[in-house]
Amino acid sequence: MGRPTFRARGFTLVEVLVALVIMSTLALMAWQGVDGIVRTRDASQTRLERTLRVTTVLAQWEQDLTSLHETDVVPALTFDGARLRLTRRTADGVQLVSWALMPSTSEAGIGTSQWVRWAGPSVTASSGLQDSWLRSQLLQNNDPALIKTLSGLTQWQLYCFRGNAWTNCQSSGDVAQVAATPGSGVAPPPAKTVLPSGVRLVLTFADGGGFTGTLTRDVALGPQLP
Numbered sequence: 001m002g003r004p005t006f007r008a009r010g011f012t013l014v015e016v017l018v019a020l021v022i023m024s025t026l027a028l029m030a031w032q033g034v035d036g037i038v039r040t041r042d043a044s045q046t047r048l049e050r051t052l053r054v055t056t057v058l059a060q061w062e063q064d065l066t067s068l069h070e071t072d073v074v075p076a077l078t079f080d081g082a083r084l085r086l087t088r089r090t091a092d093g094v095q096l097v098s099w100a101l102m103p104s105t106s107e108a109g110i111g112t113s114q115w116v117r118w119a120g121p122s123v124t125a126s127s128g129l130q131d132s133w134l135r136s137q138l139l140q141n142n143d144p145a146l147i148k149t150l151s152g153l154t155q156w157q158l159y160c161f162r163g164n165a166w167t168n169c170q171s172s173g174d175v176a177q178v179a180a181t182p183g184s185g186v187a188p189p190p191a192k193t194v195l196p197s198g199v200r201l202v203l204t205f206a207d208g209g210g211f212t213g214t215l216t217r218d219v220a221l222g223p224q225l226p
Contacts (some may be wrong), residue, residue, distance in 0.1 A: 050211065057149040058217055060117065064088055064097050065199055065219045073126045074133045077195055079158050079169040085136055087129070092122035096132035098139065101156050105141055112206045115150040118143065152211070154204045161198035169199070197221055 067088035070076040074096070077086045083100040098118040105114075118139055120132030139146060158169040200218050205211040 054150065054211070054215070057115070057117075060149075061099070061201065061217070062219050064099075065221060068195065068221060069094055070195070071126075071129065073129045077199075081170045083136075084158060084169075085133070090122040093124040094129060095122045096120040096129060096136060098136040100139065101153060102139075102141065104151055112151065113153045113155075114148050115153055115156065115203070117147045117149050118145050119147075120145070150203070152206050154206050156204065157202040159200040159202070160196035161200070162196050166198075166200055169196075195221055 064086060067090075068076055069087050069089040071087055071094060074087060075085070078084070083098055085096065085098045088095050088097055096119070100116055100118070101113045102116050103114075104112050116139075118136060120135065121128070123129050123132065159166040160169040198218060198220050200216065203215045205213060205215070
């Protein structure tokens with residue numbers, strides 16, 4: 001008898017196509033899973049960075065308010081509806097700080113505003129503080145001392161706590177005058193402004209900017225040091 005012969009049998013075209021379809025489906029499912037993980041990670045990272053930025057900015061805001069220092073040169077705290085200006089103590093003297101809401105200059109932020117902070121130099125002379133006050137009234141987006149803190153805002157509001165109630169800082173006049181008591185044989189001292197015991201900040205964010213709705217932060221103001 002002769003030796004049996006075996007014919008080599010390969011895959012049919014249908015089997016190859018079925019295998020390719022299965023492999024393609026598995027690869028697509030794997031890619032969708034990886035892509036979802038990457039997107040989730042990127043979104044979480046973006047939210048984390050924005051949250052950290054908001055936290056840092058609000059910490060600076062609170063530090064400015066709790067460092068308020070009254071002088072006889074310019075008001076210690078004044079708000080005109082668009083700009084807050086205050087004087088604060090520093091290690092080198094007194095500094096004028098301005099917070100304002102300005103139109104966004106980026107294409108992505110068209111139609112919204114950005115919250116900015118401007119700080120003048122620390123000074124020890126009245127003339128330097130007056131110069132900072134005048135300069136703060138003419139702020140431009142290209143001012144080198146201007147820091148863009150938060151973007152995607154539509155408005156901001158400030159409330160002052162006086163007389164056991166919150167009132168709009170602008171409508172309440174920001175300051176209350178105390179009648180000066182004349183000294184014996186000397187000219188009466190200038191009227192002194194009475195600061196509120198607290199300031200409430202309300203920021204309103206536009207939709208689609210990472211944050212939506214409003215953010216409220218209350219800051220208690222302690223007694224002023226001489």
